[in-house]
Amino acid sequence: MSNVPLELSLNERAGLPADLRYLVEKYPREVWQEHQNLGEMARFWLQRHDMFRELSVALRTSVSDYREGKLDLESFARFFAPRLRFFLQQLHGHHQIEDMHYFPIFMEAEKRLKKGFDILENDHEVIHEALERNHATARSFLQALHENSSRRRFAADECAKENDDLIVMLTRHLADEEDLIVPVILDRGEDALGLNQG
Template identity: 30%
Template structure:
């Protein structure tokens, strides 16, 4: 790895923006102008729509878990079933893992060869994916507790905290990832 990912300025759960050491290596591009670019309708738009789906799904999952906090303990199982929460979460988590695999094994290595100056940013995104994959797995494991006959308030509170953390990590990561990769798609369609 080209950076010490555990430092607060790099770690996805701690950083507030792209680190300057990554930002200074980005291809020239202005986010507000992306949609007007003649090549935006190709892979750039496609990837951004996938990212919007992931963000919307994480927000929906977080809201669903939050609604469970107001449900009497004896009714949690029924509420989970009515919301279709477990199948939804399983699909969202599987989709996110699959998307990261495509990026990690397909796009990022190719982009690193095309633009070696972006390797620091790609290394950052790779670190993000490791944290995200762990957060997704932790969320999946915590969600399985909703199958238990009795779900405690503490379990729901822990699950809610994890859902919010996952949503925050995804928001930070996706924003930063787009800053690194969308300009490449705009150059190459």
Template identity: 45%
Template sequence: MAEDLDAWLLANRLGIPDTIAYLRKTYPSPTWREHHNFGELADFWLRVHASLREQGGQLQKITEAFREGTLDATTFQRTFVPRFNHFLQHLEGHHQIEDAAYFPKFRALDPRMQTGFDLLENDHQLIHGALLSALEHARLVVAALPRGADSVRSASDDYAVSTNRLMALLARHLADEEDLVIPAMLEHGERSVG
């Protein structure tokens, strides 16, 4: 198992293979919503993921506007800090619920799912580390605001690197998770994991 996880570390992969996402061909994403087993839980899952993508994109836009000088320091701090905190809480809460409640239920449905959900849990650890790095760099940006342009530029450059890494990891993870979770719900029904 460890070798499988090493081969498919989140930062290195471009997707998960069909041997792990073994239901993906049976249930391709364009047909998910049309399936009779697509219900409220699958819809909610996809909406949560869409929300995380949107929140991450908003943070990147706010940061870019600040770095380009189209957003002043006061407005940046007033808009960025609460959005970043909300994003952090949303993402961490989502992953905790998955690890504690949903992933064990998916594993119990079919032993073939074990590797996929081990992979997703490993992703959560990597994303958590990237999130902590982005949080530390975000704090440094806010702390640099009173010290002037050079300090702010350096701190915001470092934050941009760390948050871009976080968002790239998150985007890959969310897509891969959907390739496992939604087809499993369609195959086994939402009641089996709800």
């Protein structure tokens, strides 16, 4: 399946290895927002990442609130179902654009980071599988809302576990992806990388 070593897989690593951090050490996060080369494309991309983080928290909170009795069945279903659908669709599309368009540009621009993009592409496969599991357990959970309380509780537990696992993976992936890509943009500039072409 993947040529990424186990210790660099999404569920094992605690961050990017040292040999992939040379640009983020030159351009640490503290300088990103004020850097002249952080253009519109990068700002939009970072905003999308923030949206995924916020939606993850909202979904996790809604499941928790339902399980603790803070949300009734109908309120929970009305809140959760459309947001989960939007989250899954948007994240899948976001990864496709990165894999097909952006990653090849960055790999060409900074060949020493190829291993990093292999790691990120592998992450996308792992996250896609987690998205499928999230969709399946969420569908089961929503169907179980009209069944007995033990069935609802079991389905809620399964949904919460898959959601928590996805959030942990996504949090690690987004941070590593930003640490790899944003410094390349700051180092070269969006125009030089060809990111602003129609």
